[in-house]
Amino acid sequence: MKLKVGLLGAGSWGTTVASLTSKNAETIIWARNNATVEEINKYHTNEKYLPKATLHKELRASNSIKETVENADVIVMGIPSQNFRHVLTEAKPFIRPWVPIVSLAKGLEISTKMRMTEIVEEELPGHPAGVLTGPNLAKEIHFGKAAAAVIAMVDKSIAKKLQSVFNSGLFRVYTNSDVIGCELGGALKNIMAIAAGMSDGANAGENTRSALITRGLSELTRLGTAMGGKQRTFAGLTGMGDLIVTCSSSKSRNHHVGFELGKGKPLENIISEMSEVAEGVKTAKIIMELAKEHQIDMPISNEVYKVLYKGNTVFDAFKGLLTHEVGSEKEPG
Structure with a gap:
């Protein structure tokens, strides 16, 4: 029996995933905007987020959360981390018992510092919670370029079942039971992508970007x-893999933010001109709190945080990193 998918959120990645799953399972995607719903159903496009892309003809859209989730065998949350809980609680009354909930978000909730699967466990106890993550640029995947991702669930049998829902042609999906590691890799790499973008925007060179990526991975x-x-999770697709693509691609939202900062553009202007959320901007605040709680030295993250929230310039950040004490490569710092 084929599973039915209810996907909440019609941004670029949510729409891409919905188009992929519709090849394997009956899929409904929810969007707040009525025009987006009509466009997907009538023209099989979502031009705002996926220009010139044609969606799978079987994908259906709805502006009703109830209709999207009430018959679903798996719920996919394509909602940014700061709105994740709100939309989940809206959907909660209509979700059948024990239905797995899979997050696509790569961030942490500011008010609680919680991962998205922790929010699922808190709001809908008893529902298996997982994450689909990895080095995935939505536009490349939608246009048929090869990519790999990870479906992470504690229950390996559920992950195996869901693997067949997401796996599609050149989009290869692996399983992993380390939900914490996979989820954190996706959230933490966004700060490093901002750092790499700052480096590229300031024309610091490829050697600098390479150093930022490798020390950022550390x-x-x-x-x-x-x-x-x-x-070992951080050396895989959801750690190193995601870090490399996000730090190297102009298609990355977080790299874009850093790049514009590196050119001297104010953060407020950068954000106001973007149609989608760059998760790393808000996650940077949480990361510094978590680093302090766990007594972890994170010099790159700290310099990014100071540029975003303390009025430092990109050149202040480079100066801060250059004056940071150099130790063994295998030791912190």
């Missing part, structure tokens, strides 16, 4: 393992 691994993730 930072996110230290904090991620301190919070319960497995070290």
Whole structure:
């Protein structure tokens, strides 16, 4: 029996995933905007978020959360982290018992510092919670370029079942039971992407970007393992893999924010001109709180935070990193 998918959120990644799952399962995608719903149903497009892309003809859209989730066998949350809980609680009365809930978000909730699967467990206890994550640029995947992702669930049998829902042609989906590590990798790498973008925007060079990526991986691994993730996870698709693509691509929202900062553009102007959320901007605040709680040294994250929220310039950040004490490569710092 084929599973039915209810996907909440019609941004670029949510729409891409919905188009992929509609090849394998009956899929309904929810959007607040009536015009978006009509466009998807009538023209099989979502031009605002996926220009020139044609969606799978079987994908159906709705502006009713109830209609989207009430018959679904799996709920996919394509909602940014700061709105995740609100939309989930709206959907809660209509979700059948024990239905798995899979997050696409790569961030942490500011008010609680919680991961999205923790929010699911708090709001809908008894529902298996997981995350679909990895080095996934929505536009490339939608246009048929090869990519790999991870479906992370504690229950391996559920992950295996859901693997067949998301796996599609050149989009290969692996399973992992380290939900904490996979989720944190996706959230923490966004700060490093802003740092790499700042470097590129300031024309600091490819050597600098390489150093930021590798030392950034060290930072996110230290904090991620301190919070319960497995070290090997951060060397895989959801850690190193996601970090490389997000730090290197102009298609990355977080890299874009950093790039514009590197050119001297004010953060407020950058954000106001973007149609989608760059999760790393808000996550940077939470990361510094978590680093302090777990007593983890995160010099790159700290410099990004100071540029975003303390009025420092990109050149202040580079100066701060250059004056940071240099130790062994295998040790913190």
